[in-house]
Amino acid sequence: MRKAILVLIFSFTLLNCDSDGFNNNNPYLPNYSFSFDVNMNLPLYSQLQFVSNGVLITQPGVGVNGIIVFNAGNGVFNAFDAGCPNQPLTSCSTMTINGINAVCPCDNEEYSLFTGLGALQYPLKRYRVEVLGNIIRVYN
Template sequence: MKKIFLATLACVSILACSKSDNDTYNQYIPDQAFDTTSTINTSFPQFNSLKYPGNHVVVQEYGINGIVVYYSGSTYLAFELSDPNHHLQSCSKLTVEGVIASCNCDDGNTYDILTGQPNSGTSAQFGLKQYHTEVSGNIIRVYNN
């Protein structure tokens, strides 16, 4: 009886730690460690618009297909520019216009860069992959590690 109890307890413990319980797991977007360190500096002309609420900048050198950094007025948000609902392919690289990130694949998925969530009318299951941000003076650090 004791062996059955211990075996059951072990199975429950293993299942409780299963990766499938992780709501943020996305098979289409692999984890890629990066850190912008001091690259995004609002003193630089290409990032100056991030001093003002409602602006965004696309930075191609980081993430998988680049990242978009948006300033809401109170916080900086950063998202991956790969459609989280497709395997990586040329059409799944997102383009940003205003606050909308659009996929160029046939389904035409669109996402709000304020929330990272799919827009209404989009059949997407996953929202955009969000990255961590920290601000120190004029430096905006975006990282995933």
């Protein structure tokens, strides 16, 4: 009986674990595979060397509507899709940066670049980030 209980507890624990707690479920923004390196030594991205600064990158094949990379401090960088998370993909659904927030021009909703949270149902679509010296690798 004791072994059966231990097996059940162990099985339950394994089934409820995930590899890294990373969830990108959003019906408006599909999951595209990509990898993009941001070199902070380049003038285009040098402002990322300073805390609370972000850049909008809208190169084809990078995210759904581009990406926003943000320096959250203490060596932490956040990367989010530049597509409005609560809007269908349209001509107005590419976010802009306003200080420490991303703003959706479709509905003027603001999302924190520290947390990705806004007031609506879906937060910003977060991407994985690796920091390798002055290179920030953003990928999905």
